[in-house]
Amino acid sequence: MSITELEFQAKAVESAPEQAIEGRSQWNLTWRRLRADRVAVGSVGVILLVITFAIIAPLIASLTGHGVDQAFPATGLDVNGSPVAPGTHGFIIGTDDIGRDLLVRIAYGAQISLFVGIVTTAMATAAGVSIGLMAGYFGGVVDAVLARVIDAALAFPFIVLALALAAVFHPSLNIVIGVITFFSWAGISRIVRGQTLSLKEKEYIEAARSLGAGPWRIMFIDILPNLLGPVLVLATLYIPTAVTFEATLSFLGIGIPEPAPSWGNILGEAQSYYQIAWWYVVFPAAALLITTLAFNLLGDGIRDAMDPRTERIFAGSAAARKGRRRRGAAAAAEPAVSQGS
Amino acid sequence: MSDTSVQPFPTEESLGDDVLVRVDNLVKYFPVRGGGLIRRTVANVQAVDGVSLAIPRGKTLGLVGETGCGKSTLARCIAGLIPATSGKVYFEGKDITNLPRRAMQPYRREIQMIFQDPYGSLNPRRRVGAIIGEPYAIHKTATGAERKKAVQDLMARVGLNPEHFNRFPAEFSGGQRQRIGVARALALRPKLIICDEPVSALDVSIQAQVLNLLADLQADFGLSYLFIAHDLEVVRHVSDKVTVMYLGRIAETGPGNSIYDHSRHPYTAALLSAAPAADPDSAAARQRIILTGDVPSPIHPPSGCRFHPRCPKAQELCSQEEPALEPRAGDPASHLTACHFPVEAGEILARAGRRESR
Numbered sequence: 028m029s030i031t032e033l034e035f036q037a038k039a040v041e042s043a044p045e046q047a048i049e050g051r052s053q054w055n056l057t058w059r060r061l062r063a064d065r066v067a068v069g070s071v072g073v074i075l076l077v078i079t080f081a082i083i084a085p086l087i088a089s090l091t092g093h094g095v096d097q098a099f100p101a102t103g104l105d106v107n108g109s110p111v112a113p114g115t116h117g118f119i120i121g122t123d124d125i126g127r128d129l130l131v132r133i134a135y136g137a138q139i140s141l142f143v144g145i146v147t148t149a150m151a152t153a154a155g156v157s158i159g160l161m162a163g164y165f166g167g168v169v170d171a172v173l174a175r176v177i178d179a180a181l182a183f184p185f186i187v188l189a190l191a192l193a194a195v196f197h198p199s200l201n202i203v204i205g206v207i208t209f210f211s212w213a214g215i216s217r218i219v220r221g222q223t224l225s226l227k228e229k230e231y232i233e234a235a236r237s238l239g240a241g242p243w244r245i246m247f248i249d250i251l252p253n254l255l256g257p258v259l260v261l262a263t264l265y266i267p268t269a270v271t272f273e274a275t276l277s278f279l280g281i282g283i284p285e286p287a288p289s290w291g292n293i294l295g296e297a298q299s300y301y302q303i304a305w306w307y308v309v310f311p312a313a314a315l316l317i318t319t320l321a322f323n324l325l326g327d328g329i330r331d332a333m334d335p336r337t338e339r340i341f342a343g344s345a346a347a348r349k350g351r352r353r354r355g356a357a358a359a360a361e362p363a364v365s366q367g368s
Numbered sequence: 369m370s371d372t373s374v375q376p377f378p379t380e381e382s383l384g385d386d387v388l389v390r391v392d393n394l395v396k397y398f399p400v401r402g403g404g405l406i407r408r409t410v411a412n413v414q415a416v417d418g419v420s421l422a423i424p425r426g427k428t429l430g431l432v433g434e435t436g437c438g439k440s441t442l443a444r445c446i447a448g449l450i451p452a453t454s455g456k457v458y459f460e461g462k463d464i465t466n467l468p469r470r471a472m473q474p475y476r477r478e479i480q481m482i483f484q485d486p487y488g489s490l491n492p493r494r495r496v497g498a499i500i501g502e503p504y505a506i507h508k509t510a511t512g513a514e515r516k517k518a519v520q521d522l523m524a525r526v527g528l529n530p531e532h533f534n535r536f537p538a539e540f541s542g543g544q545r546q547r548i549g550v551a552r553a554l555a556l557r558p559k560l561i562i563c564d565e566p567v568s569a570l571d572v573s574i575q576a577q578v579l580n581l582l583a584d585l586q587a588d589f590g591l592s593y594l595f596i597a598h599d600l601e602v603v604r605h606v607s608d609k610v611t612v613m614y615l616g617r618i619a620e621t622g623p624g625n626s627i628y629d630h631s632r633h634p635y636t637a638a639l640l641s642a643a644p645a646a647d648p649d650s651a652a653a654r655q656r657i658i659l660t661g662d663v664p665s666p667i668h669p670p671s672g673c674r675f676h677p678r679c680p681k682a683q684e685l686c687s688q689e690e691p692a693l694e695p696r697a698g699d700p701a702s703h704l705t706a707c708h709f710p711v712e713a714g715e716i717l718a719r720a721g722r723r724e725s726r
């Protein structure tokens with residue numbers, strides 16, 4: 028054994044006490060692991076930027092002097108009536124087919140996309156968790172009925188329903204939110220139901236019953252905290268799905284109605300112009316891609332951080348690498364030391 | 369387990385009429401359903417089949433038996449956690465059998481449980497303060513600072529550091545976790561605590577500490593215990609009265625000393641002979657009764673005496689007629705045995721164990 032290995036071990040022993048004493052909750056540990064994950068931290072940064080972009084949409088509008096619904100046929104369209112390219116006449120990323128500022132519209136579109144993504148995910152999670160808990164905890168007839176409803180909701184052809192609803196009602200923000208929520212809760216329910224089925228057999232649930240806790244208290248105070256991890260991961264992954272869903276509906280013309288901008292309806296209009304105005308397609312598509320990618324990577328990061336077994340496979344965390352090397356050195360040094368002494 | 373470290377429980381030959389809980393002919397069958405769309409009941413697991421017993425006030429009733437003999441099912445029926453198929457449970461003379469949840473609520477405060485698994489019985493996502501304070505929250509008896517103080521008093525009483533109320537169960541050892549379970553059971557000042565194998569998951573040195581704690585608490589609060597275990601030495605130390613169960617029925621019941629010194633049922637004798645003795649001299653001197661075969665299926669229990677296929681003393685009568693639970697071989701009225709051919713003093717069962725020699 029080499030001197031360096033011994034030194035490594037000595038350092039590990041010295042630094043051990045300052046780490047071990049304070050008691051940490053599971054959330055605390057998750058948070059620490061998440062902070063060490065560069066990809067997840069980067070995703071949070073990107074998400075915060077997109078949110079900021081959405082919030083300052085009015086500011087962008089006033090700085091450029093271009094309103095969201097304001098068309099500029101004189102400056103925003105060229106002599107052929109086509110959109111002008113980025114950087115022309117103060118349109119930073121160009122204009123759309125009727126001469127509106129694309130940057131301002133994408134910023135306002137971010138408001139709608141994020142609003143739809145977060146609101147539908149919150150509603151779908153609340154509904155999915157409640158229904159899944161009830162199906163799993165009560166079992167019997169309640170479960171039989173709810174499980175069939177979940178199956179039906181998962182089997183439903185969503186485009187058909189969306190088209191039908193758009194045909195019967197006028198397309199609107201509320202219908203978009205309703206449709207997306209309706210197609211999102213069932214997946215969460217199914218997972219929550221499965222987890223509840225296994226958790227309700229735990230002895231601490233029986234302990235709660237023996238103390239006199241009622242079914243609702245057991246579901247929401249005893250079982251739900253044990254489910255929050257998977258639910259949080261699911262919810263983070265449902266946000267980009269909902270954003271894409273909204274874009275799909277708007278692209279098909281059954282989502283957010285004009286003139287309100289959404290990434291989906293901008294893309295929908297852009298499809299006839301992509302050959303002459305690349306920016307008309309590229310910028311809204313990039314906004315959609317970056318946002319969904321960031322949420323997906325964050326969801327993966329949270330999932331890894333929740334799982335104690337993933338601690339050692341962090342890519343690119345200096346602290347984790349150092350810890351890993353130290354552990355390895357200590358493990359290698361140990362048998363040699365005991366032989367020597 | 370080390371005998372000297374456990375405080376002796378006060379024993380009394382006569383338990384008197386002061387009965388806290390009376391169980392009358394309790395039956396619990398678990399239906400076995402067939403496959404297919406319409407799930408008919410094709411058989412019943414006869415987990416508890418006609419058990420009557422009385423838990424004396426301020427005393428400890430030990431309940432002994434092999435795994436699967438129905439002792440935990442019986443405990444859960446008494447605690448109202450699972451509905452009984454038939455029979456009655458009386459608490460202080462009031463019928464509490466299969467009460468709906470709200471009607472059961474006042475009795476929940478009187479009957480608490482301590483569970484076997486100190487890891488499984490505490491919610492890993494809740495802090496210890498919340499776990500011990502849960503009974504107060506459910507029964508709305510204390511809130512805020514008052515609840516916190518009550519929780520910390522309880523923690524100190526069961527030997528935990530009250531400063532640790534903000535920790536999670538994972539930060540405690542098995543023995544400490546079991547103390548948390550004891551504190552939770554104690555929170556509402558119940559009259560009866562059902563201890564479902566409270567020490568069998570613990571280290572032997574920790575077992576004695578928890579048993580001593582239970583003994584102290586019994587003395588301080590006048591608690592009654594229904595103490596379930598399969599370790600006969602543990603039961604001997606804590607119990608005033610012992611009931612031995614076999615396959616859903618009571619084999620023998622009586623005052624602890626009487627059961628241990630003059631066991632009448634061959635099953636009790638076999639159980640006692642199987643317990644490891646702390647004293648090597650006595651261990652060498654005694655005869656082990658080896659039971660043949662496995663515990664029969666509780667779906668199709670044997671006819672007559674349920675123990676007869678494994679009993680070294682079984683005769684023709686045993687498979688035909690079920691023996692009554694009554695005083696045998698001149699025992700006092702408090703010592704009841706369900707056996708046609710009870711073990712007499714000085715009888716050596718180990719030799720009779722070979723069925724060919726009959």
